[in-house]
Amino acid sequence: MTIASAPDTAPDTVVRSACPHDCPDTCALLVTVRDGVAVSVRGDPDHPTTHGALCTKVSRYAERTYHPGRLLHPMRRIGPKGSGLFEPVSWDAALHGIAERLKAIAAREPQAVLPYSYGGTLGFVQGESMAARFFHKLGASLLDRTICATAGEAGLKAVIGGKLGMDVEQFENSRLILIWGSNSITSNLHFWTYAQRAKRAGAKLVCIDPWRNDTADKCHEHIQLRPGTDAALAYALMHELIVNDRLDHGYIASYTVGFEALRERALEWPPERAAEVCGVPVAQIRQLARDYGTLSPAAIRLNYGLQRVRGGANAVRAIACLPALVGAWRHDAGGLLLSSSNHFAANGAALERPDLLAERKPRTINMVTIGDDLLREGDSDFGPKIEAVIVYNSNPLAVAPEGAKVRQGFARDDLFTVVLDHFQTDTADYADYLLPATTQLEHVDVHKGYGHRYWLANNAAIAPLGEAKPNTEIFRLLAARMGFTDTCFSETDEQLAALAIAPDARNGSIAWSSLRTSGWAKLPGPAAPFAAGGFPTPSGQCEFWSQREADAGRDALPEIILPYECDATAPDLAARYPLAMISPPARNFLNSSFVNVDSLRKLEGEPLLLLHPVDAQRRGVEDGQMVRTFNDRGATLSRARLSTRTRPGQVVALGLWWRKLSPGGTNANQLTHQRLTDLGAGPCFYDCLVEVAAA
Ligand SMILES: Nc1nc2c(c(=O)[nH]1)N[C@H]1C(S)=C(S)[C@@H](COP(=O)(O)OP(=O)(O)OC[C@H]3O[C@@H](n4cnc5c(=O)[nH]c(N)nc54)[C@H](O)[C@@H]3O)O[C@H]1N2
Ligand SMILES: Nc1nc2c(c(=O)[nH]1)N[C@H]1C(S)=C(S)[C@@H](COP(=O)(O)OP(=O)(O)OC[C@H]3O[C@@H](n4cnc5c(=O)[nH]c(N)nc54)[C@H](O)[C@@H]3O)O[C@H]1N2
Ligand SMILES: [Mo]
Numbered sequence: 001m002t003i004a005s006a007p008d009t010a011p012d013t014v015v016r017s018a019c020p021h022d023c024p025d026t027c028a029l030l031v032t033v034r035d036g037v038a039v040s041v042r043g044d045p046d047h048p049t050t051h052g053a054l055c056t057k058v059s060r061y062a063e064r065t066y067h068p069g070r071l072l073h074p075m076r077r078i079g080p081k082g083s084g085l086f087e088p089v090s091w092d093a094a095l096h097g098i099a100e101r102l103k104a105i106a107a108r109e110p111q112a113v114l115p116y117s118y119g120g121t122l123g124f125v126q127g128e129s130m131a132a133r134f135f136h137k138l139g140a141s142l143l144d145r146t147i148c149a150t151a152g153e154a155g156l157k158a159v160i161g162g163k164l165g166m167d168v169e170q171f172e173n174s175r176l177i178l179i180w181g182s183n184s185i186t187s188n189l190h191f192w193t194y195a196q197r198a199k200r201a202g203a204k205l206v207c208i209d210p211w212r213n214d215t216a217d218k219c220h221e222h223i224q225l226r227p228g229t230d231a232a233l234a235y236a237l238m239h240e241l242i243v244n245d246r247l248d249h250g251y252i253a254s255y256t257v258g259f260e261a262l263r264e265r266a267l268e269w270p271p272e273r274a275a276e277v278c279g280v281p282v283a284q285i286r287q288l289a290r291d292y293g294t295l296s297p298a299a300i301r302l303n304y305g306l307q308r309v310r311g312g313a314n315a316v317r318a319i320a321c322l323p324a325l326v327g328a329w330r331h332d333a334g335g336l337l338l339s340s341s342n343h344f345a346a347n348g349a350a351l352e353r354p355d356l357l358a359e360r361k362p363r364t365i366n367m368v369t370i371g372d373d374l375l376r377e378g379d380s381d382f383g384p385k386i387e388a389v390i391v392y393n394s395n396p397l398a399v400a401p402e403g404a405k406v407r408q409g410f411a412r413d414d415l416f417t418v419v420l421d422h423f424q425t426d427t428a429d430y431a432d433y434l435l436p437a438t439t440q441l442e443h444v445d446v447h448k449g450y451g452h453r454y455w456l457a458n459n460a461a462i463a464p465l466g467e468a469k470p471n472t473e474i475f476r477l478l479a480a481r482m483g484f485t486d487t488c489f490s491e492t493d494e495q496l497a498a499l500a501i502a503p504d505a506r507n508g509s510i511a512w513s514s515l516r517t518s519g520w521a522k523l524p525g526p527a528a529p530f531a532a533g534g535f536p537t538p539s540g541q542c543e544f545w546s547q548r549e550a551d552a553g554r555d556a557l558p559e560i561i562l563p564y565e566c567d568a569t570a571p572d573l574a575a576r577y578p579l580a581m582i583s584p585p586a587r588n589f590l591n592s593s594f595v596n597v598d599s600l601r602k603l604e605g606e607p608l609l610l611l612h613p614v615d616a617q618r619r620g621v622e623d624g625q626m627v628r629t630f631n632d633r634g635a636t637l638s639r640a641r642l643s644t645r646t647r648p649g650q651v652v653a654l655g656l657w658w659r660k661l662s663p664g665g666t667n668a669n670q671l672t673h674q675r676l677t678d679l680g681a682g683p684c685f686y687d688c689l690v691e692v693a694a695a
Helices: 061-065 091-108 130-138 150-160 168-173 189-200 230-243 249-255 259-266 271-278 282-294 312-320 322-326 348-352 367-374 403-410 471-482 493-500 512-518 547-551 571-576 598-604 613-618
Strands: 013-018 028-034 037-043 075-077 086-088 113-117 142-144 176-180 204-208 221-223 298-302 335-337 364-366 388-392 416-421 433-436 445-448 454-458 520-522 579-582 608-611 626-631 634-642 650-652 689-694
Touching: 013 445, 013 454, 013 512, 028 454, 037 061, 075 091, 091 113, 091 388, 091 416, 091 433, 091 471, 113 130, 113 142, 130 348, 130 471, 150 312, 168 189, 168 298, 176 189, 176 282, 189 204, 204 282, 221 282, 230 259, 230 271, 230 282, 230 312, 230 322, 249 322, 271 282, 282 322, 298 312, 298 322, 312 322, 322 335, 348 493, 364 367, 367 403, 445 493, 454 512, 471 493, 493 512, 512 520, 571 689, 608 613, 608 626, 613 634
Parallel strands: 113 388, 142 364, 176 204, 176 298, 204 221, 298 335, 388 416, 416 433, 579 650, 608 634
Antiparallel strands: 013 028, 028 037, 075 086, 075 433, 445 454, 454 520, 579 689, 608 650, 626 634, 626 689
């Protein structure tokens, strides 16, 4: 008998981890490690919503981690900003250089320093924990993290009180599912499993989306409305429910406020009127209303696609009224799901320590307007000019709107920029210091879902590659260099993970100590959160009519607000730029992550522009030809794909490509603008007029 002691004969170990990405599915992962190397990343077959299946992207997570382009050493810029020329330096030199510069700026004005971060990881530990402590202690500007979901959040909050809703696992029992503003097969694959089960059991599936995406193909019905017109459609549905008396009067009387006012408004929106605005057949709206009023339980899977327009929050508000009208909330498999975030109790204050601000009240910068804000001089309105940006978990050069200005801002010679990332992204090219961060396989974290109700643990599977360090450790070391001595800067990642899960009835008995071994645990609580009312609104009711909105000087009812950029609101602009562009996610990328993974980029091919044959013919564009898409803000190059999947007058640019991996050196965000949504101060990525010409 031989004893296996040599490393090459050591048995494989399987580590429980969690997908870090910004996606509603937040899958439970099993990482197989052999001799210190992660050899496979699988979905946990026992975790109900993961059910052993991963999306193509994350099944390549090991390929991403061991990618030859991984940043393995701290780097200092040696060429002009944007050139991408760096030299490796020691951690000591990098930390020293950064701390000296930040100290000098902060001694004059700490608010001149800006953190910039978003969803590279949704972990509580590697997200806003040590990083937030660092910036709070410094007194840096605060960042309003609006780039994805704040409009939808504001809309939901107004009506149902928060990011609460159906349990995704219940959709399999629904009889009607409206997939609204979501390409689920692309961006919420594990929900789609439940939708398919429902379909097999006889449910009707309807997709409401401006283009016929993968998901629409597999639904019974596709309502192909114009972008930004969802509130009008929702009101027409209400109109039909009311005039045909397909209402749950009992639910309305017991658990809602403002029905009379809503009714009056809805009666102004017969399907004929909405059909004009939305550009869809009247009969289709009537049929949808009939289905919604008669098939029970009726479920709505809303996603964030429809709130990236001027009226995005109010569109969500209008849609959020529907389940209460028909009493869908009474059923486990009825109601609506946009986000399940507020089912969880996370201890944000303990992690982020806003108390470190003491008496200081720094200004807040909206991350959507980073383009403009980096170009602003200091003034009494804006406050001090931004002199330093620390970017982590984000790639603003690719993801933020009006890319030309974002680039120009980051190209400022007098801006000090530090980027923490896994790769030399578009943003990294503009860094003064580029710091190598660990991936999910190399660090500890704790996650909640926003499309399901599980807490998940991420144990480190392998040692950090090269000299990479977790975000937390980088901020710990920087804090020490800055002379921050508070004990909170020496807390370990395990301690942070334990803090994240608040001791709160919403979490039941879930705690880090057991989660790290079990891998995942489901929140307690009923499937149907509002079966008997109990909305966390000021009135405790579903608020069709919102006193809070009225007090803020806004419409107390959901409002129909058309896009900034469309025929009806901007006819002159529409005459020059007649095509509405939407730029939703490509299946094999995750925002701008994974674009540099060769096998996934090959699957996507190259930047494409879907153009309706009628529009193509008018412009003399043929299928497969390179085209220039442009407006006053800039231009992109992509390959035209003639397709009836899009509407006439509308183009689809699947994203989000890295600028430097795109033929014209720009991506769809070269065309988008920085104006904000009606509520929630979110971005309007899908509210964008362009023109197209053969390149
Ligand atoms: N593969 C993949 N998965 C992802 C992402 C990714 O980039 N790639 N991104 C992740 C992130 S950050 C998020 S926030 C989530 C959610 O991601 P979302 O941004 O919601 O993306 P989708 O679910 O693809 O839904 C977008 C859909 O909304 C449609 N849409 C655009 N404008 C309108 C409109 O005005 N009305 C309606 N009804 N529909 C409209 C688009 O055509 C598209 O099909 O997905 C996550 N999952
Ligand atoms: N035109 C258009 N623009 C969009 C969208 C769209 O649909 N159309 N979608 C918008 C949406 S929904 C969102 S959420 C935003 C997303 O914007 P971002 O949150 O910026 O998302 P990513 O592009 O994935 O960039 C995340 C970066 O974080 C890095 N990263 C990952 N993990 C770690 C880590 O542990 N440490 C560090 N330091 N870095 C890490 C990744 O390598 C990657 O470079 O983009 C928005 N922009
Ligand atoms: Mo997002």
